[in-house]
Amino acid sequence: MKYIIIGLGNYGHVLAEELSALGHEVIGVDMIESRVESIKDKIATAFVIDATDEQALSVLPLNNVDIVIVAIGENFGASIRVVALLKQKKVEHIYARAIDGVHKAVLEAFSLEKILTPEEDAARTLVQLLDFGTKVESFKVDDNYYVVKFVIPEKFVGYFVNELNLDEEFHLKLIGLKRVNTIKNCLGISLTEHSIVNALPEDAKFRPGDELVCYGKYSDFQNFWKAL
Template identity: 60%
Template sequence: MKYIVIGLGNYGSVLAEELTSLGHEVIGVDQDAQNVDRMKDKVATAYVVDATDEAALTVLPLQTVDVVIVAIGENFGASVRVVSLLKKNKVKHIYARALDDIHKSVLEAFSIDRVLTPEKDAACMLVRLLELNIEVESFQIDEEHFVFKFGIPRKLVGCQVNDLKEDEDFNLKLLALVRGKMVKNSLGISVLEKEVDNAFPEDYTLQAEDRLVCYGLYKDFVKFWKSIGK
């Protein structure tokens, strides 16, 4: 995919580099020549452009990219003006960064595709990490619902899937089983081989190397996780 990232500060530069590392074409934009110079060899193209200037903004290929990301955060006025100009130029897909709830509310009024709240998201992710520990990976679907992948706690090894009662007691939907098995590779070294199974018997006996994937409310999963032990 092709992206324009407007604002090459700490957040925008990392975003641009990560997208590039994944094979996407990234055009970086900033009014600060030093920021652009720092990024010019790390992205496909980098422009010194004041994106709050409507005439200057027209030099960018706004209609030929998949997404324009406004990574400006600290300058509230500049962020809002750039988003306004992008909407005026009928850019199809716009993501924009917000630093607080007021900023987020103003950006939401433009009906853009997504408002990014990296600082808030990072704090929430840390809280979840501390609360659930590293045995749980989560993917957020909306404000309350998540998909969770978690390792089998020691006390559940040898139990059957139907012993969990995740649906009956915690309103969680079990989506998949990731079976883990230690095998020897071509060099005779033991490695963990994983196989995802979306249809498995309820009397399947859980192994230490397995992982389970479920879906539900975050608060319900916390209750479930605490009930099965860590």
């Protein structure tokens, strides 16, 4: 796929570098020359231009890429103006980064394809690690609902599945469980493999390393973590 990333600060730089490493064609844009210099050899093309200038923005192949990502975060005014210019130029697929609730609310008025909230997501991940004490991965379905995968805390080991009362008490749906199994190959060497268990009997016990995959409201996940 082809991407244009406008804004090559820390977030935009990593985004451009990672997408390029996966084989995508990335065009990077920033008004600060040092940022462009630091990444120009890692992506397809890089431009030193002020994207808030309508004429300067016109040099980019805006309608010949799959997605234009506005990664500007620190300069609220610049972010909004660039998005407005992109909409004016009828760019179909626009993603934009929002750094806070106000920024997000303004971007929502443009009916963008996706609003990115990396700071919010990173903060939530850290809170989950600090408070829950285990690694948590989440997929945001919408503003309220998430799919969350987490390694069970050690104190869960040996508990029966039905003892968690996920559905009745916390309104969380257990989708599945990722389990670590130790097997031996034909040479008798112990190997580790992962299997997915989609249907857990209520009398099943949790084992060390089990990962639960659940679906529900983020507020219900918060209540679950508090109860632990």
